[in-house]
Amino acid sequence: GNSVTQMEGPVTLSEEAFLTINCTYTATGYPSLFWYVQYPGEGLQLLLKATKADDKGSNKGFEATYRKETTSFHLEKGSVQVSDSAVYFCALRISGNTPLVFGKGTRLSVIA
Amino acid sequence: NAGVTQTPKFQVLKTGQSMTLQCAQDMNHEYMSWYRQDPGMGLRLIHYSVGAGITDQGEVPNGYNVSRSTTEDFPLRLLSAAPSQTSVYFCASSEQETQYFGPGTRLLVL
Numbered sequence: 341g342n343s344v345t346q347m348e349g350p351v352t353l354s355e356e357a358f359l360t361i362n363c364t365y366t367a368t369g370y371p372s373l374f375w376y377v378q379y380p381g382e383g384l385q386l387l388l389k390a391t392k393a394d395d396k397g398s399n400k401g402f403e404a405t406y407r408k409e410t411t412s413f414h415l416e417k418g419s420v421q422v423s424d425s426a427v428y429f430c431a432l433r434i435s436g437n438t439p440l441v442f443g444k445g446t447r448l449s450v451i452a
Numbered sequence: 453n454a455g456v457t458q459t460p461k462f463q464v465l466k467t468g469q470s471m472t473l474q475c476a477q478d479m480n481h482e483y484m485s486w487y488r489q490d491p492g493m494g495l496r497l498i499h500y501s502v503g504a505g506i507t508d509q510g511e512v513p514n515g516y517n518v519s520r521s522t523t524e525d526f527p528l529r530l531l532s533a534a535p536s537q538t539s540v541y542f543c544a545s546s547e548q549e550t551q552y553f554g555p556g557t558r559l560l561v562l
Contacts, residue, residue, distance in 0.1 A: 372549040374549075374550075374551075376553075382555065382556075383542055383553040383554055383555045383556050384495075384542065384544075384553040385553070386550055386551075386552070389549065389550065391549060429494065429495070433549050433551075435549075436483060436546060436547070436548045436549055437482075437483060437502045439485060439497050439500055439510060440485075440497075440544075440546075440551050442494050442495045443494060444492070444493065444494035445494050445495075
């Protein structure tokens, strides 16, 4: 079946530190890959996506590259801010008519 | 566009009561879905729909019913609430790959 595994949290970083949140996937087809972010008390927002191998998604300083050879989609940011504190979810989807499959989420706390 | 809207934002129920969580979208998306979010469990799919008149079960459908009579609306019904259904519920709709989420309904079952 299809599944997503992401690193356990919580992750605590100081402001301006480098962030990596690991995400690997198992899929029967060729999925699109996503990172969603959930700020405290809010719903999920799409952060970035990649729809095919070697694509790089980017938004708000965050990046992730679709690596088919390692079945990974790791999230990175060069310099985190306090405002980046949130829960980050990695997800995959085989097609527009199939359910989104989520990882369990990684809570990030950034301290000043 | 209002996007995906959910009502109510917060609800307290007693065990055995019934209620309907409302979800609506104004983006003309065919695909809609319901998730529940529990601490340490991430998001789990309850039911989904690929279009009006079509629904299917997700990972945790027991205790929940859905219907899709229009493209815009996808209500989630709890026929007899149980404390195990205390959770935050998110509705989502999508066009192609990208899914858009509502703000959530926080449900407490006593």
